[in-house]
Amino acid sequence: RAEDGTAVPPSQRGVRVPPGVTVFDAASWNGIAIDSTCGGHGTCHKCKVQVTSGGEVPVTRHDVRTFTPAQLEDGWRLGCLVHATRDLAVEVPPLTTRPKAATVGIGRQVILRPALQKRYVELDEATLADQRTDLVRLTDAIEDLELTADLHVLRRLSTVLREADFKVTAVILDESLIDVEPGDTTAARYAIAFDLGTTTVVGTLLDVGTGTPMAVTSMLNAQQPFGGDVITRISATMMDDEALGRLQQAAASTLSSLAGQVCREAGVDPAQVYEVAVAGNATMTALALGIDPEPLGVAPFVMSSSQPPSVLASEIGLTLHPRARAYFFPALGAYVGGDIVAGMLATGMDRDKRTRLFIDVGTNCEIVLSDGETILSTAAPAGPAFEGGAIRCGMRAADGAIEVITVDPTALGDDPAVTLGVIGDVEAKGLCGSGLVDAVAELVRVGLLDATGRLVPDEAAKEIAPALADRLARIGEERVFILHRPTPESDPAECVYLSQRDVRELQFAKAAISTGWSLLLEQLGLEHRDVQQVLLAGSFGSYLSPASAVRIGLVPQLPVLRIVAAGNVAGEGAKMALLSVRERAGALALLEEVTYVELSDRPDFNDAFVEQLSF
Template sequence: MDRDTPGPGGGPGRGGPGGGGRRGRGRRRGGRGLGVSVTAVGGTPEAEGAGRVTLTFAPSGRSVRVPPGVSVFDAASWNGIAVDSTCGGHGTCRKCRVRLTGPAPVTAHDERTFTAEELGSGWRLACLVRATEDVEVEVPPLVTRPKASTVGVGRQVILHPAVQKRYVELTEPSLADQRTDLARLRDAVDDLVLEPDLYALRRLPVVLRHSDFKVTAVVVDEALVDVEPGDTTGRRHAVAVDLGTTTVVATLLDLGTGTPVAVASMLNRQQPLGADVITRISATMLDRRALARLTELAQETLVALVEEVCAEGGVEPAEVYEVALAGNATMTALALGVDPEPLGVAPFVQASADWPVLRAADLGLALHPGARVVVLPALGAYVGGDIVAGMLASGMDRDSRVRLFVDVGTNCEIALSDGERIVTTAAPAGPAFEGGAIRCGMRAADGAVEVVRLDATGPDPATAVSLGVIGDVEPRGLCGSGLVDAVSELVRVGLLDASGRFVPDEVAASVAPALADRMARVGDGERVFVLHRPSADAPAAACVHLSQRDVRELQFAKAAISTGWSLLLEELGLVASQVQQVLLAGSFGSYLSPASAVRIGLVPALPVLRIVSAGNVAGEGAKMVLLSQRERTGARALLEEVTYVELSDRADFNDRFVDQLAFPP
């Protein structure tokens, strides 16, 4: 929510309605859904929407319930109902005209905008009138055609990018009108602030005089970055980057329509210097030159991806005016050339939570010379810009439900909202989910087992194990979701006990006769469960298997995570059963089976329909800040709204961790 939005009495700037634009009118209870319902689903009386007012928009017929005092414009925007506006609801453009059925105060701006007759029949500026009681709102057809785009977890975002273009036909100067070129342009573009780049000032006199004073002003936020000959308003692009430790994904967006034009991904070229955040930080501590090298490699990755999406989308790089970068704190620091060492050692301190707007050239990107890079801010050394992007994309700050956000990975970021407050933490889950420290572990690539189903008592041992394998090829190993599935199934059928130990052979033969022959020992006698035999006579060690130590690794990982969310629940005075939605985020979380996650205790024991794969929310959040200045403000506001809870500081962490090692009964 924007900071300048008047919030309801209780929590300033919080508790507003979420997305849910696709829902139609009325209330809706329960059910699995990515879209955010406009009224609360279950929960406390406040969350039920007590004290809210209902706005019904015509001609769409859509109804929304919002806290009293919210402006009609914001209520519409939050719900994906497009109201004309070029200033974004700041009371300056006077375009957001709506007609209300009920009485509403008349402001000075209204008086300047409407005739007395119009005022009498209920016309007001939507950004200045507050919803104080139930009312119907007539929204005229759009003139400036704001568009909405569905992004993230069912969020509808009204397009209002920082990148704006205005085509103007200027009067030519004369001795009677010696206004400077810039003043002339500013007078014509009266709804935007134009603070010129030197580059734009260099182009201005030349372009004006070579195109009969018919030009397009290109503005990024408040910077005039260029003046283009003729009308180029239809060409306006930006690139959203999800800067992952392993994989980097770039999406080229058409800012006029809000749609992706091209997507490309590649391995982060920093990989050779370390598979994860900690090894890369270590590299910089061991070798003075490593930071420069890592920065170079990050930038090479970005350059290659940006070239690829531009080529694929048929877009000139000079038509890309903005880049958004969402990465964890370490990836962000490395890409910007900032020493990450303080992130890697206690007390885990960032150089800065927020970053200045950079030039694309600072990152070596050959886009428009004035192109800017907006870097998603971070909440802590281990809750980075990727997570802020994820919170934005999943509407963590705009939903009145109790929601738990879990981005599963080597470092697991967790956020919990009770609809008023948001708390967040990071749990050191270790490499188990990415295949590290797991005997047959591998990344989620071709040949990785990602789904495991066991039939312990069926008649045919040959079909007692069903495996889902990426690429539908011969299984080669076990990726994170397969690991969780395998352990979860072994617990379910009774081959693993609640403490995580393989049961004795005689118990195995009794509880799971069809699977008993898969219990084996390898090497020093460690017990394993064979998932796949490449040939009938292959020894267990040559098979895809799960070992006792693998189970322990997973237990450590899931205990770290569940300790995290259980502490957050406590922080907000909640119990697990009150959680109304769990969002599993990130490249790993999105593939996880909700049932297995519940079974091993990775997430609270809830009906599986409440557990939702959120997808690549980091990338979606990066898109959102490009598509909407309002969302960008919202991302910054999260820095103030979210409380970071440091786990390593807690005396009771180890006790709790041990408590969480066992699997739920």
């Protein structure tokens, strides 16, 4: 329903976002456009939404200035000032004006200047007095661009012009004429942004004329059977000559099934998708392009090129417009790839004067630090702990995974000593990365884990946390803390638990990451407190509890308000590249602006790592 009460056909969507994310960001990350000209900074007062259920939402002074008391009573609020801390039902009015800019990423306003343009022209028919060629006739009508045309266009041009009575739409990518379509097709300007992750791939269909996301969908990368991380996939290509072709094929089938899904969902003909942008790490990019990734996996870790060539979308297995083009993001290094360049674009790392730290938490963790002048980046091998790998009860963030944990060491009677948030509200089956970080952070907080990461002895536990002590058990030789017991009689081995070894795994992972950012801080002569914002990116980082991340030292010791879930910034960067050629140039400029710091050969690395192991 629009603010004035006019009915519009509703389309219902359920989206899941990290707690604390604003309704505005939650919507824009999930392809739901909300009006805005300030990019979510609370100043334009356009992002009006109605919270229809989920409880009371605080009223800000901006809301008071924007809405009548009756509207406030009805739940109207500015979407960029409503933080989703629990399930909310929100109605989003349709856009009233056609935007000239789109809000993308972390409050970035992108002025629409897509590489893809369409121009409708009505041409004079050729006569004996006017024997200009068909191409000149067309290009003369589009005076402001120096167009070139390839053979594909020339083969169609004469027929299409005559069949359409010389009323045609020129389809232009940069300055190349890629097609001529009969009639006026200017309203159909579609492109797809892909976040090509090692684990999950996300596709967003965009109308590049308005910046509106039309459909978003995600699926697991079909390369999974070759291994969960980039190293195992690179190894697969080293051991089997046919693996590269099969991995390329798997990337193609993933991208193509996502493309099919978003087009179907939005009711868009795939032949009207003229461009795709792909943000992936260096290995995913190489594999999608069929480039041998072996040099990425062995020292000195060299890419074949930091700037992948522009290719036809059909060359990476996509069936879209026959001349549709695929743009791949450039990369800073073998382990700070195009996904991170896209993330930097989406977070404006190069445009902000604040000191900001960007951390994409995953098996390979990428870290970027900017003090407003200098930008440094590095990569830290964190291992599989955050993805649930090498963790006894570890699992991916899927139904049944414990993702939030709070403990109360003084709980009495029927009050729960351990409260679990389980994805899908089903019985707990395992522990995902954010649950692992929460579990360790909570046990550190109440003193059941000491600073060295050791579970305290049973006697001490009874004194420190009487309500929790009976959850300490042994499985074989190993001490564990029981998080969920299916039945009161269940044997510890049948429970969901955190083991002493799991704690060690997390210690190593967090030490790798905190060594990375602490050495970057040191290089710029900065202290923890100088960092004004920490952006936690990626499908895992975004769901981490900031308080837990601070408590275990995964991020600098800062007030939690300075720690922000950044969402799928790689996908957002890919959208920006499709919406603006200037942003695309910005991505390339980052290659010059960012200095890559190799940590592994630093003499002080080991000492710093050991220092960072403790909680």
